[in-house]
């Protein structure tokens with residue numbers, strides 16, 4: 335605990351110390367050790383039962399006894415409502431409520447009860463399942479009275495945005511974990527990411543907000559790309575994860591001017607699975623590439639109108655042309671018949687390539703091929719990839735269960751001139767390893783991710799994207815996550 339307090343000083347303005355992590359005989363000596371540190375930060379003491387997020391089950395009696403002891407030091411008390419009166423002698427107090435179950439909570443009733451205490455700050459932390467469920471807790475900000483400060487937090491992946499945007503919108507504090515793997519509540523972000531990636535201390539009410547809409551979005555690399563680009567270009571904007579399950583609710587209650595219940599200054603979105611097709615019906619217009627591919631991965635909001643784009647085809651083609659050259663007449667086999675394969679086939683066809691979509695499920699390959707006006711094939715164990723360019727648009731080689739799986743061996747790839755594996759990995763995918771064995775030039779998915787993101791940045795800001803900066807941020811994050 336002492337070592338962590340010392341480390342937390344690097345990032346934190348205020349450090350929360352959770353005394354329910356200690357055995358009862360450790361508590362007094364720990365207070366003394368912290369005193370001896372003479373730390374130049376405000377400290378907050380917590381002593382919670384498990385139901386309110388504590389580490390061990392402390393009894394009501396133990397909690398009353400803990401709060402009755404006055405600690406004259408630099409500690410503020412963060413106390414649950416039931417034992418709040420016992421902390422009367424602490425100089426600064428937060429009255430807090432935590433709901434870790436995500437069940438139905440009488441938010442207004444709890445808020446009123448906490449408001450009626452003489453606490454300086456009210457903290458409400460409520461678990462949410464979908465993003466729109468965070469609206470009621472977020473909007474409590476407007477109801478703080480008698481000079482009380484408020485900390486509204488929606489916990490869970492779907493509530494992450496409240497942790498990032500809170501300070502800019504009047505929240506008194508935001509909580510962060512010391513390290514990535516050290517979260518004390520669901521959806522908590524590391525202090526380093528909040529400060530360095532999301533730049534929360536620089537955000538204000540003028541900040542334009544972008545985000546990735548999807549489910550899940552916890553592994554998305556887009557925040558690292560776009561926030562790096564905003565910082566580099568000194569754009570007052572932030573890019574946040576938006577875990578959206580019910581797209582209709584999100585668009586209606588959080589985005590559309592006529593019906594929204596929050597004012598977040600959204601300017602655009604990156605859209606990912608499973609909403610790339612479903613978003614279309616909510617848009618005011620859509621560009622030709624997105625229309626032809628049948629999917630939107632980028633939304634720009636302009637004069638309250640939602641405009642859809644697809645930057646995947648551009649992102650795929652740009653590095654390929656740089657490395658392969660003219661694609662006119664190139665014989666390209668695209669393996670997989672999902673969203674990525676569609677974007678690739680569309681881009682290749684526009685460049686004059688001869689495209690064949692090859693998938694395990696032949697009827698799916700036929701359908702995509704018919705819609706895009708290209709050829710189709712059936713993927714089986716004996717498939718012979720006699721093409722100029724082979725594209726892997728399947729999940730084979732992705733980190734996890736399929737990370738050692740590969741479409742072809744080096745011997746099977748003989749005669750192929752170029753390999754493009756869309757899977758994003760810091761190290762070589764199995765297909766790229768086979769390509770290297772066969773001396774075939776190859777690239778992985780990072781290049782596509784980078785260029786589709788750069789195009790999004792240009793659509794949103796009208797500025798040229800700082801590709802070098804984005805690539806560095808992206809590569810660093812991929813290396814960290816794959817360690």
Ligand code: NAP
Nearest residue numbers: 670671672673674675694695727728729756757779782783
């Ligand atoms: P998707 O819509 O789920 O499509 C995946 C395709 O792969 C389907 O046609 C599926 O066929 C096929 N497939 C799945 N498992 C397979 C297996 N074991 N063997 C052979 N084929 C298999 O996914 P997506 O969005 O198109 O993404 C596909 C890949 O591209 C993923 O690895 C994704 O990470 C990558 N990607 C990269 C970027 C980038 O920027 N680098 C962008 C988008 C996607 P069935 O129907 O037969 O299962």
